[in-house]
Structures are given as structure tokens and as C-alpha cells.
Amino acid sequence: MQFPSFPAVALLLHAASAHHSLPRKPLESLYVTHAALSPAGPLEVIQLYKPVSIPESTRCNVQQTLMQHTFASSYGVPYVGKYTPPGCDFNSVIIEWTVTVAGRQFDRLAEMYLGDIEVWRTSTAEPTASGIVFRYQKDLSMYLSLWKTPQDVIFSLNNVFDSTYTGAFNTTLVATFFYDSTEPAHADSILPISPQLGSSGAPSIFTLPGDVATVEHILPLNVTHASVSIAATGQSNEEFWYTNALQSDIDTFDPTVGALLGYGPFREVQLFIDDQLAGVAWPFPSIFTGGIAPGFWRPVAGLDAYDLRDYEIDITPFLPHLLDGAPHAFTIKVVGVDDNGGNGAATLSEQSINSYWLVSGKLFLFHGDEAYTGPHDAPLITGAPAIDTSSVVRARNGTNETLEYGVTASRVHTVSSAFGTWTQSLSYSNTGSLRNAGLTQLNTQHTEGTAAAVLKSAPRFSSTLRYTYPITVNTTYTFSGANTTIAATLDRGLQIETSGRPDLSTFSFAAGPVALDTQQIGRAAYSNAPNASYSFGSMEQTFREQSYGSVYTRHVKSRNLTIVYDEAS
Numbered sequence: 176m177q178f179p180s181f182p183a184v185a186l187l188l189h190a191a192s193a194h195h196s197l198p199r200k201p202l203e204s205l206y207v208t209h210a211a212l213s214p215a216g217p218l219e220v221i222q223l224y225k226p227v228s229i230p231e232s233t234r235c236n237v238q239q240t241l242m243q244h245t246f247a248s249s250y251g252v253p254y255v256g257k258y259t260p261p262g263c264d265f266n267s268v269i270i271e272w273t274v275t276v277a278g279r280q281f282d283r284l285a286e287m288y289l290g291d292i293e294v295w296r297t298s299t300a301e302p303t304a305s306g307i308v309f310r311y312q313k314d315l316s317m318y319l320s321l322w323k324t325p326q327d328v329i330f331s332l333n334n335v336f337d338s339t340y341t342g343a344f345n346t347t348l349v350a351t352f353f354y355d356s357t358e359p360a361h362a363d364s365i366l367p368i369s370p371q372l373g374s375s376g377a378p379s380i381f382t383l384p385g386d387v388a389t390v391e392h393i394l395p396l397n398v399t400h401a402s403v404s405i406a407a408t409g410q411s412n413e414e415f416w417y418t419n420a421l422q423s424d425i426d427t428f429d430p431t432v433g434a435l436l437g438y439g440p441f442r443e444v445q446l447f448i449d450d451q452l453a454g455v456a457w458p459f460p461s462i463f464t465g466g467i468a469p470g471f472w473r474p475v476a477g478l479d480a481y482d483l484r485d486y487e488i489d490i491t492p493f494l495p496h497l498l499d500g501a502p503h504a505f506t507i508k509v510v511g512v513d514d515n516g517g518n519g520a521a522t523l524s525e526q527s528i529n530s531y532w533l534v535s536g537k538l539f540l541f542h543g544d545e546a547y548t549g550p551h552d553a554p555l556i557t558g559a560p561a562i563d564t565s566s567v568v569r570a571r572n573g574t575n576e577t578l579e580y581g582v583t584a585s586r587v588h589t590v591s592s593a594f595g596t597w598t599q600s601l602s603y604s605n606t607g608s609l610r611n612a613g614l615t616q617l618n619t620q621h622t623e624g625t626a627a628a629v630l631k632s633a634p635r636f637s638s639t640l641r642y643t644y645p646i647t648v649n650t651t652y653t654f655s656g657a658n659t660t661i662a663a664t665l666d667r668g669l670q671i672e673t674s675g676r677p678d679l680s681t682f683s684f685a686a687g688p689v690a691l692d693t694q695q696i697g698r699a700a701y702s703n704a705p706n707a708s709y710s711f712g713s714m715e716q717t718f719r720e721q722s723y724g725s726v727y728t729r730h731v732k733s734r735n736l737t738i739v740y741d742e743a744s
Contacts, residue, residue, distance in 0.1 A: 217275060217308045218736060220300035220464070222476040223693065223718040225727040227269050227312040234354040235263035241270070241328050242348035246283075247336035254330040255376040258289070260323055265352040266361070267316040272481075273347045274299060277306030280342025282464040284408065284533070285332040286380065287348075289321045290373040292365060293380065293535045296406045296483040299332070300464045300476055302342045303736070307474075311481040315350075317539070317679040319361040322352075331378040359686045360541070360635075360677035366392050368403070368505050368536030381507065383532040384525060388507040392538065394497050396546035399594075400633035401494060404485035404681040405507055405536040407444045407458055412529035416442050417460045417605065418618045418648065420580060421514040421566050422527065427578045428613030438527040439512035439564065440605040440618065441582045446488050446536070447506040451556060453493060455588060456486030457601055457622050459669070460646050467648060468663040470699035470712025475733045478669050478693060485681035489628040490538075491636070492554045492592040498547040507534045517566025517580060539678070541633060549593070558588040578609040595630035595637075615651040640673040640682075661701040668694040685722040693718040711735055 229236075239261060244254045270287075280302050287295040300309045315322075336343050368390050369379035381388040394401070409416045415436075420427070422437040444456040463480055464472040471477070490497075497503050511527035566580045584603040589596065601624040608617045623643040630637045646667040653660045673680070675687035683689040699712030713734045720727050732740035 217277070217306040218303055218474055220307050220309045220472070220474045220476055222311065222479070222481045223716055223729050223731060224482065225720040225722065227314050228723075229269055229351055229353055230355060232353040232355070235261070235265040236351070236353045237261040237263055237265070239350050239352065240347065241350050242330055242346065244330070245343050245345050246332040246334045247343040249332055249334045249336075251333065253332070253376070253378055254328075256328045258326045258328045260325065261352050263352070265354050266319060266358065267314070267353050267355045268319065268322050269312060269314050269316070269351045270295070271310065271312045271349050271351070272297070273308070273310045275306060275308045275345045276302040276342045278302055278304065278341030278343075280334070280340055283332055283334055283344070284410065284463075285330065286378055286406075288329040288331070288373060288379060289318060289326040290329075291367040291369050291371040291379045292318070292321065292537050293369065293406055294318050294321070296408065297481050298463045298483070299344060300472070300480075301469055303473070309476070309481070313482055314679060314684065316355075316359065317361065317681060318365060320363060320365055327373055327376070329373060329376065329378060331380075359679060362539035362678065363542040364395065364540045366538040366540065368405075368507060368538065380533055380535045383507075383509050383534055384528060385531065388534055389504055391502040391504050393500065393502050394540065395542060396498050396500065397542045397544065398494055398498060398540045398547075399543040400541040400630060400636045401490045401497075402539050403446055403453070403488045403490055403505070403536055404539065405444055405446060405456060405488070405534065406483065406485050407456065407507070407509060407532055407534045408461065408483060409442070409458070409532050411531055412436050413442075413532055414466070416440060416511075417620050417646065418607065418616065419529075420578065420607065420609070421512070421517045421564055421582075423514055423516045424566055424568065424578055424580060427568055427575050428609065430574070432613040435613070436529060438529060439514050439582055440607060440620065441512050441562070441584055441603060442528065443510050443523060443560070444486060444534070445508040445510060447504075447508065448490065448493050448497070449504050450506075451553065452588070453490050453590060454488030454597060454599060455586065455601070456488070457603055457624060458486070459484065459644050460620065460667070462667075467650065467665060468661050468699035468701045468710060468712065470701060470710035470735070471663070471665060471697045471714055473710070473712070473733075473736050474738060475714050475716055475731055478667065478695060482684070484684070487680065487682045489597045489630070491595050491628065491630050491632060492590045492597050494547070494594045494632065495549060495592050496551055496553045499551040505536070505538070507536055509534065512562060512564065512582060514564045514566075517564045519563060519565075521562040521564045521582075523560060523562065541636070552592070554590045554592040556588075556590050558586060560584060560586040574612070576610070576612055578613070579607070581606045594632040595628065598627045600625045611651070614653070617647070617649045619647045621645045636676050636678075638674050638676045640671070642672070643670045644668065658702065658704050663699050665695065665697045665699075668692075683722075687723065688721075690721040691719070
């Protein structure tokens, strides 16, 4: 539960958003969490998603425990285990993660790796004094070529465990291997875009800014279709990037809240191939179970909190350039806004982000029967972003009282070659308002995009995608002596429509067509006094997903640790 824009306040209230950040000294009165409200037994904290189905299979249906481990003082100490494929013919793999934890603890980011390749990014729920439990199932069949060979399973969950942070995460990870008679497509080979530290038992992840997130690979000459998936998550001063003020305005409320977090509320994740822009992603505003106000997220976690989606970029149009037997560089960057003083047109820069973003990627390669022998021309790339910023400060009696700022952005990006065309069209807006000398903040953001792959070398992988993710966050902070209160409201959504491909998508989480529509609307309050802290909240979520020829719907309402309404199809 970190205050989105104000680091001075965040250091006082830092109650839930440590994830991968270095341990910080907390206010000792915090984390007597919900003692008056905790139920007698473990509270189940759920994320709404369409249940993963495992069809009956006579050829193979085997379970294997990949991990049974407690993450206590695990900062920089991941779990490392050995995986051996089961001795039966399988083409699908589904994992189930079960976690119990009790006490005082932050929510934590976690990643699962098979060797050097990150295959799943998730996060934990924040516990209560009497304990919580949460579970999640995920289809990881897109990594079949990795599952077919022995692997090091590396699971990173950086946690601090001491007299203050008393929650240890007891985890079990089980994989089910089975044969799906529909025979979905799978990549023939998968290559990492990571530091490739798996052989030393370390997580293979880049931290930006700071690291140079570049690797080189020589691709097989018979590749007909290729895509890149990127996992990118803002942490520390970038966790609430969508509420950040323009850099030119960060000192507006120095006397009351200190310097604001800057570089604006817009971020772009970029993929470069040999210094040529292959594609971009405009990130989803993730909120973890301590974010904004913890009362929002008990017992219903935020959208995708247990399963952070990868961003997919089809690089098939680059293949004539890449299939020459030589090494080629793949680079991930995260950029923010160089705002030009909030006065019109702005530019993007790697220097315009705070610390920090955790990123990794992987190449999915699909092989054909013959090696490519044609010309190795670079693809034709067109398109540039249009970024505009605005800012107005209003003062009374020489004291700044309000700040209004805004960012709009648009981009059409096209990559084309003899192998096909990849086109992205994106639009974005964020209006921010800081009032009450900076203690009340409202941000309304809307991101939408389309993507289309029209592929001549692999027509069945041609696809279209449309997505939107709006969010409105309103928070008011009040200080009275040693007491602090937060009142917050939230309205956020996620819509995805895709024609799909024959392989499993790391973004839509399904093969084939998908139509997803979900929304959360909530209200929460937080207060702390010496030796106690309290969170209250209500949340309503609707969820509808059509995939694999069936529709799943669920409508849930929660209030103060209790689900008061729950209807599923």
C-alpha cells in the first residue's frame, strides 16, 4: 500500500509494495493487520479467471510436484529444483500453485523459470494475522519444447522474514501432464532474452534502468514464424507509474508532501532487433494486493494479480533479415516522457523513468521443412509516436494548491517484408489532478490498441487483437498527529478480443479466439494509529470470458474480508 506519487509520504506508509525492492525500515505501528476483522480460519483470497480444464486422456495424465517450499528469508535465495519429464506421451502442461501465509507481510512479486527462460510471473496476496490461502492454475503448454527435456526449475519469491515481517509463504507447485487430442500448435524451439543465469541457480531477469537488456541469438534457417513475449513490471518508484507527475512539476507541493514521483504517467516497452524497432507494448496498470489501499483486495485480488500477462510482438517480418546464420541482437527497453515542461509536444527517453522495471523475454520459433535461401534484406519499418503533455499549477496566497496535468499519446507501427506484415495501432490518455496541496489525487487513464499479423510464410498464425484497459484512481490522505488515513475509490477494467492463433498465447492465455471483459469497482479506507492499523473496503467485479468454444461468467461482491455475493455460470 504505497502512496502512488509522493515518496516522502510513501516512506511513512510503506505497508505493502516491496516486491523486489530493497528492504526498508517500516513504521513499527503498521502491520497489526485486520486483527479485529480476521476470521477464525485462513481467508481465501481469490482472483477471478476462467478455470483451466484438463480433459480426460488415456495416453497420459500424470501429476508431478515441482516445488514444496517455504519462502521465509528468501531475498536473493530462490528455490532451485530438478525437473525430469514424465515417461508418457504428453503435449499439455498445467500448473497449480497453492500458498498459505499468516502474520505481517508485504505482497511479493514472484517468477518461475525453466532454466534461463521465465515462464510465469505472479504475485502474492497480503496475509492477515490468522492467515490466508490462495490458489491459481495456469496453462503452461506453450513451453512444451522445454518441458520435454530435463530442466532446472527456479522459483524466485524475494521475501523478508524477521520480528516485523512475520509472514512466511508456504508454497506447493504441482504440474499435470496430459495429452490433448486437439493437438494445439507448439513452438519448436524457445530462446531466452534474459541474463541467462539459470546454470548458477539464479533468476534470469533484467532490471531497468541499469542493465543492458540485450542478448544475441543465431536462429535456425528453417524458421517460418516467430514471435517475442515480454514480461515487464514496474516496481519501487515505478510501481504506480500511471499516477506519476510530469518531471517539470515534481516540486509543486514540496512544503506539504515533498517531491512528487516524476517522468509522467506514460511508459512504453520496446523491442529492438539489431537496433531496429520491432514492436512496442503500452503496459497494463497492475495493482498488487497492497496497492492503493489494502482493503480493496481482501478477499478479491486485483486484475491479473496472480498471472501477469506477457506482451506479444510478432517478428515474422524480420525473418528474411535474421535467417542468415549470423548472430542478431534482441534488446528490451522501457521509456518514459521527456515532458518539455508540460507545454505541448514531448519525446520518449530511456532516461525518463525511475527505478525500476523488471523485464525478460523469449523467442518462440516455429520451424518449417526447408531452410531459407532468399535475400536477407531488412524489413520496412514505418511509424513514430506522437506525445503531447500539458500542465497547469494554481496557487492562492503564494501557496500552490492544485496541479492539473495530462498526457496523450498515439502510435501506428508497421513492419513488413516478403514474409508478412506486423501492424500496431495504439492510443492513450491520462488526466491527473492533485488538489488539497497535493493530498488528494485523481488519475483517469485509458489505453487501447490493436495489432494484426498478416503472414505469408505461416498463414495459420495470422491474427488480430484488440484490447483496452481503462483505470480511474482517486485517493485522499489525511494526517493528524501520529494517525494517518486514506480514503480511495477505484474503477478499472480489461477487455481483450482476438481472433487467436493455433498456439497458446502468453497474452490472451488461450489458443484460438478469445473475448474477455472484466471490471472492478471499489471503495476502501485505511487508518493507522500507534500499535494498530486497519483497512476496510468493498469491491465488485464482473468477469466474462469466451474461449475454447465456451463462456464463463462470474459476478462477485466483497465487503471487509467477506464475499457477500458470488454468482458464476
